[in-house]
Amino acid sequence: MPRFLLTLLATTIACASGSGPGTPIVPPPPPPSPDATSILMLGNSLTYTQDVPGMVADFATAGGAPRPVVASIAFANWSLEEHFNNDASRGAIDGGGFDVVVMQQGPSTLPSSRDHLILWSGRLRDLIVDAGSRGGLYAVWPPLGDDLEAGIMNYTDAANQNSLALYPVAQAFREARRLDPTLPLTTSDNFHPTATGAALAGMVIAATIFDQDPSGYPNPLPTVIDPDDMVTMRAAARYAVQTFGRR
Numbered sequence: 643m644p645r646f647l648l649t650l651l652a653t654t655i656a657c658a659s660g661s662g663p664g665t666p667i668v669p670p671p672p673p674p675s676p677d678a679t680s681i682l683m684l685g686n687s688l689t690y691t692q693d694v695p696g697m698v699a700d701f702a703t704a705g706g707a708p709r710p711v712v713a714s715i716a717f718a719n720w721s722l723e724e725h726f727n728n729d730a731s732r733g734a735i736d737g738g739g740f741d742v743v744v745m746q747q748g749p750s751t752l753p754s755s756r757d758h759l760i761l762w763s764g765r766l767r768d769l770i771v772d773a774g775s776r777g778g779l780y781a782v783w784p785p786l787g788d789d790l791e792a793g794i795m796n797y798t799d800a801a802n803q804n805s806l807a808l809y810p811v812a813q814a815f816r817e818a819r820r821l822d823p824t825l826p827l828t829t830s831d832n833f834h835p836t837a838t839g840a841a842l843a844g845m846v847i848a849a850t851i852f853d854q855d856p857s858g859y860p861n862p863l864p865t866v867i868d869p870d871d872m873v874t875m876r877a878a879a880r881y882a883v884q885t886f887g888r889r
Contacts (some may be wrong), residue, residue: 679707681851682734682775683714684725684766685746688782688843690716691834697844698851700862705854713738722747722762726769735769742851743770743777744809749784749793756796764804778807778888780847783815786832790816801888809847810886818842818878825871837866838875845879850887856880 679702683695695712703709715731717724722745725731735743745766750759763779770777781797784790794812801808818825827839835843841862849856856879861872 677708678710679742679851680711680738680740681713681742681744682738682740683712683716683744683746683780684722684731684734685714685716685744685780686720686748687716687718687834688748689714689746689780692837692840694835694840694843694847697841697862698848701844701848701856701859702852702854704860704862705848705852705856705858707852707854710852713740716746719748721758722766723758726762726765732769735766735773735775738773740773740775742807743775744780744847744851745777745806746780746782749782749788750796750800751784751789751792756792756799759796760800760803763800763806767804767806776807778809778851780809780843781812783812783827784833786828798886807850808886808888809850810882811843811846813886814842814846814875814878814882815839817881818874821878822871822874825874837863838871841867842875842879845875846882846887849879849883850889853889856883 681698683689689695695714699710699712713734715725715734745763747759748755750756767777779797779801781794784793790812797812798808800806815827818827825838826836827842828834829836845856845859848854857876859876861867861869
């Protein structure tokens with residue numbers, strides 16, 4: 643990966659005005675092995691909270707893939723339009739040599755945010771294709787009590803209309819809550835992921851990109867994530883990936 647991109651990724655920080663917890667996880671990635679997949683994640687606090695990119699790398703490796711290089715550019719409250727207009731994001735797409743670009747916007751449950759998601763994921767898709775990469779949408783969940791079904795539909799429609807992969811994390815959250823309504827997927831704000839929620843997101847994204855069965859994934863944080871919860875997460879991830887995932 644070019645030296646300028648390593649510097650760019652290492653120095654990206656969260657907007658000071660952001661409301662999400664934590665800071666972006668943007669470490670300089672190590673040099674990839676010849677057969678390792680390189681992944682760029684563009685998003686906001688639902689990407690960097692609890693290090694979802696790191697979870698993706700860990701699960702992919704646990705599933706038998708050479709450890710992927712996973713870099714991220716994520717700012718609190720950012721939309722895909724802001725990534726499209728951001729020199730760092732565009733430079734990473736154009737010059738980073740990434741195999742996969744994972745895009746994440748907010749819940750996008752409203753008609754206006756649906757239109758926004760479709761428009762800007764399509765424009766970023768054009769950049770991604772021109773760079774020789776493949777793009778996909780990380781479908782996220784809304785705050786607890788908001789319209790989860792609308793968000794799922796809007797992310798699915800955006801992926802369909804723009805010929806993008808779909809990483810159905812919101813569908814996995816829905817299934818996990820159906821199986822166990824007490825599963826601690828989000829923090830006290832009922833929105834940002836706990837370690838459990840971030841692990842479920844990482845499972846879905848890794849399993850979809852690498853065509854793996856998440857049923858065999860180990861517990862990444864055995865002192866934090868309850869073993870019984872991990873059983874539920876594996877089942878929810880497997881259902882979501884097999885039913886809704888698209889590479």
